[in-house]
Amino acid sequence: LQKRVPVTGSKDELDDLASTFNQMLDRIQSLVSGIREMGDNMAHDLKSPVTRIRGTAELTLLQGETLEEFHSMAAGTIEESDRLLDMINTMLVISRTRAGEGDFHFESMDLTQMIQEACDLFAPVAEDKDIAFSCYAPGRFEVTADVNMLQRAFSNLLDNAIKYTNPGGQITVQMIKKTDALVAIQITDTGPGIALQFHERIFDRFFRVESSRTSPGSGLGLSFARAIVREHKGDIHVKSSPGEGACFTLTLPYCNFQVI
Ligand code: ADP
Numbered sequence: 001l002q003k004r005v006p007v008t009g010s011k012d013e014l015d016d017l018a019s020t021f022n023q024m025l026d027r028i029q030s031l032v033s034g035i036r037e038m039g040d041n042m043a044h045d046l047k048s049p050v051t052r053i054r055g056t057a058e059l060t061l062l063q064g065e066t067l068e069e070f071h072s073m074a075a076g077t078i079e080e081s082d083r084l085l086d087m088i089n090t091m092l093v094i095s096r097t098r099a100g101e102g103d104f105h106f107e108s109m110d111l112t113q114m115i116q117e118a119c120d121l122f123a124p125v126a127e128d129k130d131i132a133f134s135c136y137a138p139g140r141f142e143v144t145a146d147v148n149m150l151q152r153a154f155s156n157l158l159d160n161a162i163k164y165t166n167p168g169g170q171i172t173v174q175m176i177k178k179t180d181a182l183v184a185i186q187i188t189d190t191g192p193g194i195a196l197q198f199h200e201r202i203f204d205r206f207f208r209v210e211s212s213r214t215s216p217g218s219g220l221g222l223s224f225a226r227a228i229v230r231e232h233k234g235d236i237h238v239k240s241s242p243g244e245g246a247c248f249t250l251t252l253p254y255c256n257f258q259v260i
Contacts, residue, residue: 002207003061014024017070021060028053028081041164049084056080090220093159097227104146104231111141111254112175114151115185119173122158130167137175141183142256145232153228155246156221157187157236163215164246165191182234183254188247202238225250 004025026167032050060073096102119135126133161171169190178184194202194209201207203226206219226236234252 003058005061005064013055013185014067014070017067017074020088021070021074024077024081025057028057028077031081031084031211037145046087046231049080049087053077053080053084087218087220090218090224091205094220094224097231102149102231104149106144106146108142108255109145109147111143111145111150111183111252112137112139112260115154115173115175118151118158119153121161122155126162126171129162129165131162131165132170133173134171135173137260139257139259140176141175141177141252141254143183143232143252143254145252146228147229150232153225153236154185154250154253156225157250160221161187161189161191161246161248164212165189169245177257178251181253182251183257185250185252186247187250188245191200193244193246194238195242199238199240203236 001257004022007019008015049109056077058184060070060077064070064073081187093102115137116135119133123133123135137225158171159175164173171190172186172188174186174188176184176186192211198207198209202209203222205223207223208217208219221234229250229252232252234250236250238246238248
């Protein structure tokens with residue numbers, strides 16, 4: 001990242017691009033310095049995305065010759081940087097939420113509608129992968145929640161179910177009135193399942209079961225989802241064994257229920 005694309009001063013488009021690219025490298029460099037300053041193991045966990053960014057940037061320096069090549073390689077660097085920023089933002093939300101300093105805007109909302117809308121969004125993604133997808137709700141549950149945060153938490157569970165289930169599999173989302181105060185949302189898949197010894201660890205920041213590492217992911221999704229749901233006075237648990245799929249249950253307190 002210390003290297004720079006030579007700027008010739010010719011003021012043409014390639015020269016402009018070279019100087020923009022150098023500015024981008026400066027920003028990445030300062031991001032990396034910032035991460036180092038965090039002074040805990042976060043820097044270690046963020047090493048691989050930074051390494052990927054460095055790789056793309058270096059490739060651009062070594063191989064970029066034409067304007068098109070610079071464009072496409074710079075786009076790759078931007079994409080990786082965005083992914084890294086996304087991870088950093090997620091980490092910040094997790095740690096602020098755990099510290100009780102999260103930025104939440106609670107309001108009364110229709111949980112059933114939110115779940116159905118998320119399912120409508122994810123069902124085509126599952127079906128594209130030849131996974132059967134169904135969603136059931138016995139009625140309307142009204143909860144007090146930060147819609148945006150809860151949506152993101154629930155989406156992480158759906159995203160995982162689709163990611164870890166093979167074509168030909170099945171995903172079922174079911175809302176259940178557990179008690180007079182609690183609603184449970186179960187996401188059941190027919191994926192590879194999770195061994196008992198990992199049932200708690202998968203909720204740790206950055207933890208990924210070794211066999212999942214072939215799928216894309218950062219290991220932050222469940223940690224984020226649990227932190228958010230706990231902020232809503234609910235929780236997330238998993239029931240699973242290898243080869244038997246997984247069932248993630250998200251529980252939340254509700255204030256009103258109405259049969260549809
Ligand atoms: P990511 O999916 O990005 O790795 P998560 O925090 O969402 O991160 O999940 C942590 C780990 O839990 C995953 O890497 C995977 O090993 C395991 N996991 C999560 N959901 C499932 C699932 N539905 N089926 C099997 N394994 C899962």
